[in-house]
Amino acid sequence: MTNARDIFITEVALRDGSHAIAHQFTVDQVQKVAKSLNDAGVPYIEVAHGDGLSGSSLQYGLSRTNEMELIEAAVSVADRAKIAVLLIPGIGTVKELKEAAKLGAKMARIATHVTEADVAPQHIAAAKELGMETVGFLMMSHMAPVDKLVEQAKKMESYGADTVYVVDSAGALLPDQVREKIRALKQSLGIHIGFHGHNNLSLAMANSLVAIEEGATRIDGSVRCLGAGAGNTQTEVLTAVLDRMGIHTGIDVYKMMDVAEETVAPILQTPQEITRDSLVLGYAGVYSSFALHAKRAAARFGIDSRDILIELGKRKVVGGQEDMIVDVAAEIANVKSQEML
Ligand SMILES: CC[C@H](O)CC(=O)C(=O)O
Numbered sequence: 001m002t003n004a005r006d007i008f009i010t011e012v013a014l015r016d017g018s019h020a021i022a023h024q025f026t027v028d029q030v031q032k033v034a035k036s037l038n039d040a041g042v043p044y045i046e047v048a049h050g051d052g053l054s055g056s057s058l059q060y061g062l063s064r065t066n067e068m069e070l071i072e073a074a075v076s077v078a079d080r081a082k083i084a085v086l087l088i089p090g091i092g093t094v095k096e097l098k099e100a101a102k103l104g105a106k107m108a109r110i111a112t113h114v115t116e117a118d119v120a121p122q123h124i125a126a127a128k129e130l131g132m133e134t135v136g137f138l139m140m141s142h143m144a145p146v147d148k149l150v151e152q153a154k155k156m157e158s159y160g161a162d163t164v165y166v167v168d169s170a171g172a173l174l175p176d177q178v179r180e181k182i183r184a185l186k187q188s189l190g191i192h193i194g195f196h197g198h199n200n201l202s203l204a205m206a207n208s209l210v211a212i213e214e215g216a217t218r219i220d221g222s223v224r225c226l227g228a229g230a231g232n233t234q235t236e237v238l239t240a241v242l243d244r245m246g247i248h249t250g251i252d253v254y255k256m257m258d259v260a261e262e263t264v265a266p267i268l269q270t271p272q273e274i275t276r277d278s279l280v281l282g283y284a285g286v287y288s289s290f291a292l293h294a295k296r297a298a299a300r301f302g303i304d305s306r307d308i309l310i311e312l313g314k315r316k317v318v319g320g321q322e323d324m325i326v327d328v329a330a331e332i333a334n335v336k337s338q339e340m341l
């Protein structure tokens with residue numbers, strides 16, 4: 001085994017986990033988590049609102065703390081790790097990207113729906129000009145057949161992305177589907193391939209390992225599963241499993257366990273687990289970040305949140321269409337009240 005990393009893990013709890021705690025991170029929390037991740041040897045730590053730069057809004061959920069303050073706090077303690085930011089074109093703009101870069105963010109992950117890579121070139125180019133490492137992040141990858149995914153990934157490559165990710169936003173992909181997607185990308189592209197899983201069907205670890213088997217070298221994880229829905233591939237577990245497999249991540253297994261137990265667990269009001277809502281996200285193929293919104297809409301209209309999520313899955317709703325959650329809930333409540341007459 002050499003000292004070089006075989007697999008580069010990006011820790012996403014301080015961005016994807018923002019969904020799970022309704023965007024309530026404080027500077028103190030981010031600083032403590034980022035420092036302990038940095039000290040454990042995690043190479044990339046993503047920090048932003050759950051919906052990426054500029055996501056704080058009534059539609060997506062208001063942040064307790066300005067994300068630029070959070071990024072600055074993370075940068076101030078990361079002397080080894082690079083701080084990454086996520087940007088969904090249209091929610092975030094080049095202006096916020098420049099601000100984040102000025103504060104010291106070194107990686108930009110430009111996220112689009114899996115069929116919409118075309119909206120990314122401007123932001124990828126801007127990130128490159130700012131000297132940032134760039135990632136094309138193809139969300140809701142379960143919604144595209146392999147040839148479509150390859151077409152879109154090639155676009156990301158042509159725009160200058162250093163890496164392209166298969167993003168299982170809904171936690172809906174099965175291992176064989178991950179296998180064929182990553183295999184096809186590996187055969188067709190000359191850049192790094194990454195995988196971002198959600199654990200709604202309890203497959204995030206299996207899917208991450210399959211992705212690695214097929215040649216992915218960039219894998220996302222969230223410590224203590226602090227991510228949307230049931231969370232992501234659990235970073236401390238992934239680190240231990242890869243170590244057992246002789247795959248070098250550069251992360252200290254004991255220190256990573258300590259981050260989970262001592263720094264992140266106390267932040268969670270309830271442990272991240274596969275609840276019936278997160279299970280339905282994976283089962284119906286719905287965005288993991290929709291879970292909290294659906295729960296609130298269900299309470300407001302006195303209906304079962306699973307009915308909302310199943311209907312959203314049928315309608316193939318994509319990220320950015322959060323307003324549909326309340327529409328669907330109102331429709332279901334209306335139908336139910338008609339039935340009771
Ligand atoms: C809404 C952005 C989303 O949370 C990005 C992501 O992590 C995913 O699609 O899984």
Ligand SMILES: [Mn+2]
Nearest residue numbers: 016169196228
């Ligand atoms: Mn995610």
